[in-house]
Structures are given as structure tokens and as C-alpha cells.
Amino acid sequence: MLQNYGKSDVTYDWYAGNSGVVGRSGKFIAAHAAHAGLMMFWAGAFGLFELARYDASIPMGAQKAIVLPHLAGIGIGGIENGVITEPYGIVVICTLHLIFSAVLGAGGLLHSNKFAGDLGDYPENSKPQKFDFEWDDPDKLTFILGHHLIFLGLGAIMFVEWARIHGIYDPAIGSTRQVVYNLDIAAIWNHQFDFLKIDSLEDIMGGHAFLAFLEIIGGVFHICTKQFGEYTEFKGKGLLGAEAILSYSVVGVSYMAFVAAFWCASNTTIYPVDLYGEPLKLSFEFAPYFTDTVDLGSGAYSSRAWLANTHFYLGFFFLQGHLWHALRAMGFDFKKIGQAFDNMENTKITQN
Template identity: 55%
Template sequence: MQTYGNPDVTYGWWVGNSVVTNRAGRFIGSHVGHTGIICFATGASCLWELSRFDPSVPMGHQSSIYLSHLASLGIGFDEAGVWTGAGVATIAIFHLIFSLVYGGAGLAHSLFFDPDLQEGPIGRVDKFRLEWDNPDNLTFILGHHLIFLGVANIWFVEWARVHGIYDPSLGAVRTIFPGYGDFGMVWGHQFDFLTIDSLEDVMSGHAFLAFLQISGGAFHIATRQIGEYTKFKGNGLLSAEAVLSWSLAGLFLMGVVAAFWAAGNTTVYPTEWYGEPLQFKFGISPYWADTGDISDCKYFFGHTSRAALVNVQYYFAFFCLQGHLWHALRALGFDFRRIAKAIGGLTESTAS
């Protein structure tokens, strides 16, 4: 984190990142604890939405963000293929249980394990310690992250192949497996992916992502830094602030893509579970408006689940972009105190 040349800077309690700077063990503890919070929120929200669910009202017109995602995955249907919420409570309770496990692991990493990961009970744990200006170290850790993401994509493809997911064109859950090799088709959807109307194409895209991520992960783990470590490759720039800025940029990109996709695509976001497609409008700022009859929408201030999901994603992405710019400038060495000084000098000159 930027210290503006003061080696003894003290951060306030609200600057949470300061306690994990250069402390990989604490950083891992924070990640695991954060996962526990997400798990708890997911489980609790599923139970909350399930307890309020009214089968006489379309799911997309209720407070049903979590139920909608589970229904899209083919979860909650009875043997006749009707969505009844079967099994949803079990999934929610499992999330609550695992949130305790993650919370305990986060506390263990934070309180008992080496905060710097210089040594530990597991061999070669030091390989995962964070050294912000060490490209070999960062690319090694990045490689493992990419492999985990690739495995998650494979899991999703296999879920669709074995269990099946909801197909809005049939109004039923069906198994989908387009294979792992048709990457040419995926490449052809670079500019029209928002209009994809085939679940086979969707799953092929996930298979392609799995291939890219696992290949990229293996490359980063095996090769480390190639050639001289120059300014072009980040010498003098790599820092906690820089990595945070790039992470926020990634969240911005994903949030915007998710907003535009969820607003109009009814293959990945079926109308049955999310409500009718939205219309893009511009008032004081951009927003998406409902297009169907929302007289029976009692939640989300009288809007559909799709409208709530899309608008929140979009503005979340917008603020992530602001955070990215802020931290990127700080990583480059920009001193924001100069702005206050400039405004103060301008005020003084105007007063005189």
C-alpha cells in the first residue's frame, strides 16, 4: 500500500487491507473467512427466499435471486419436472455448515499459522508466500488460481452432462454435452455472445474456458518469469495496490458483461425464473427497466428479479471501475494529496 514516503505510517481500523500487506498467511485467512461469509449469506438467503416463495406468482416476480439460479441449474424440480423447491433446503443447510468450516479455517490461519508463510507444518508452504515485487512468486500463485477456475468450469460442464440443466426452449431439465473440442464455434461467438440461444454453445464456451485456464495455469506454474524482469513486465509496479486495481478491473468487466447478458438473454436467464427481458434506458444515469406486467411484483420495490439483478450488477461494476482507477493511480505513484493542495491553493488565490 502506498505510504507516500513515510515508512512508519499507521493506518486506521477501517483500512482492512493494511493488516494483510506482505503477510500471505493473513491474506489466505481473509480469503477463507470471506468465503465463509459468502457461504453463510447464500445458505441463509436460500432459506429466506424459500420460506417466502408463493407458487401462484411467477418466480421472477418474487425475491428469488438464489432460487432462480438454482432453478437454472436444474435444482428444485420434482420427478414430474415441476419446480417445487425439492432439495433446495438441503443445499442451503450444507452452505450454512460449510460457512462454519470456512470461518474456523479463516480464524486458524489468522491466529495460529505463520502470518508470513515463511514456514509451516506443510512442506514448501513458503512457495505460496506473497512477495509483491517478485514476478516468479506472483505468476506461480496465479497459475494455481487459473487451474482451480478451469476445474470449476469442467465441473459445470460435467454437471450439465450428468445431471442436466434447465432448457427454456423445452421447459424442462435435460442433459447437455456438446463435447470439449468445438473451439472454432466458440471463437466465432466473440462479438455476438450476448445473443447465444443454444445451451450447447454455452457449455462449449465453458469447456473452452476450462482448456484456456488450465493451460494458462500450467504455463504460469512451469515457466515462471521468462527473460529479464523489466519495467514493461511490471518491474517497479508490482504491488498489493496494483494487484488490487487489476482485481477491481476484472470485477468491472464481469459485472458489465453479466448485466448486459442478464438483461436480454433468455437462454441463460430464463423468463420463467428471472422475469421478462429488460429495456435499456437513460435518465440521470443508465438503467434497465421492466417491460412486462409487474403488478404482482411485491419485492425489489415492485420490480422483477431480473431488473434487480441487472441494475445492481451494473452499478456494482461501475463502482469497481472507480476503485480500479483509484488504486491503479496510487500504484503508479500518484499522490492524491496534490489534489487537495491544488484546490486549497485555488481557493486562496480566489479569495485574495
């Protein structure tokens, strides 16, 4: 459950959306499906919007596009030297995203309005009840985590196989080519420390292949195993709950956003100059931010600048969200801060 500071009759305002799914695993699934539908819709709609504004005579990196460069990077659109030559493929991908967003949205509505709000209401040993959970039940949470890891691993395999069979954009030759992964464990290990400068598509695919293996093995492990030994405070007893797990999830998103920001700002193999513009430099005024290293004119910014800065600031605010929810999970009451300031205003000093 969410942090209630020992009170049993806590009510939440409408904007505390997470409170609506606490203790209702069916609603939790509905929220997941609807959220995925929103992301799908944005990707498809924004991709079509950018394609409608696309001008082949202007470098893609100077057109403030963020969806088109990603599609071009995985070899969609018949990319030649950073120019889209076959826009039909992009239209198909974006349209499929819109269709799937409708399916996911319908699934969210179905789970929210038609199916049980709590999967625990289904018959014993039924498939839906297998995914019912309590926030402080480590065995059921690790079971669900295992399924997440397997799907992530399958996604990584799909990317590796796409690069091997279809091909991805190689800035060194200015076109799409097939890339066979290099499963060199030593190289993969070493790239932990210099991934910002990695310049081999084969090594990148090898890293994804290795990651897929780890995720699937980890997923099977979490599905097949239960808590080892006694469930102690060291393992999360008394702390593991909706608020704590939300804080873990948010900091994970923050970490990925920061990595993506710095990778996008500096790497020209994953983020080719043809598609995103020149590498950026880190500047600082009222806050850190990335700036273009070439003059694009007054008020103009490269796709790389838009993407890197967006990730950087989203990562920062997600980190604040993590701290907020983590401190609440640990029992810190933020309302006491306001009360402390109020007490300071009303405090009087008397002299004897």
C-alpha cells in the same frame, strides 16, 4: 506493499482492511478463507430466505428472487415450467452452503490466530513457504496464479459434467435435460461477438469446456515457468505491488459484473423468462439503468431487473475502485487534490 509515497512510517485507519495483510501472506490466506465463508453464508441464508417466501402460484421472476432462479437454472428443485416441485434439493444445497461457510470461517480464524502471520516464517522448502510471496516477485506471483487458474478450470469442468450427467433447465421444453457440450472451436470463437444472443445450451457448455482447457493449460504453464528474460519496467518492475495487483483484481470483477448485467438483461436462454421475467430495456435518467418491459404493478420489479441493475452498479463502483488503486500505484497522491483546492482559497491576486 501499498503506496506510501516514499514515507516509511505510514499508518492506516481501521477501515483500510487491505493494509492488514500486506507483507503477511498468512493473514492474506486467512482473509481469503473468511471472505469465501461470508459469500457461502450469504448464498445459503438468502436461498433459504427466498424459499420460505416462495409462492408456486406466482411466476418466479415476479417474486424478486435472485438465488432461487440460479438454483433452478442448474436443475435443482425439480423445475417444471419455472415452478419448483421438489424444494428438498434446494434446502440441502443451501444447508451445505451454511455448513461450508462455518468451515471456511473457522479456517480463516485458524489461519489468523493460530498459524504464522507470514508464511515466510516456516522452515525452508516446507509446503507453507512455497506459497509465501512478495508483491514485487513475479516468479512467486505467477506460481500462485497458476494454482488459481487450475481451480477455476476444475470448476468449469464440474459445471460441464453436471450439465451432461444431471442436466440443466432448458426454457425451450420447460424442464431439466442433459446437455452434452458442443466443442466446436469455430462456433465458440464466433460467440465472442454475439454472446448476448446465444440460444444453444450445447454451445454454452462447449464454451465452458474450452475455457476449462485453457485455464488448466495456463495454470500448468504458470506453475512450471518463471520470468522470461530480464525483469524490466515494461514487465512491471517498479510498478508491480499490492496496490497495482489489487487494481487489476478489482477491474476484473468490474468487467465480469458488466458482462453479467447485460447478459442477464437480454439473454433468455441462460436467464429464462420462466425464472427471471421478461427481458429488460436500457433507460437513462440521472444514470443508466435497466427497466422491465412489462408492467408488474406499482413498485414491483422482476428478478431480472434486480439482478441486472445490481450487477451494473456494482460493476460501476468496482471500476471506480480500480481507477483509484491504479492511480495510487502509479504514484498519484489524491491528497494533493484537496491541498490544491485549499491553496486556491488562500491565493490572493495583487495588482501592481
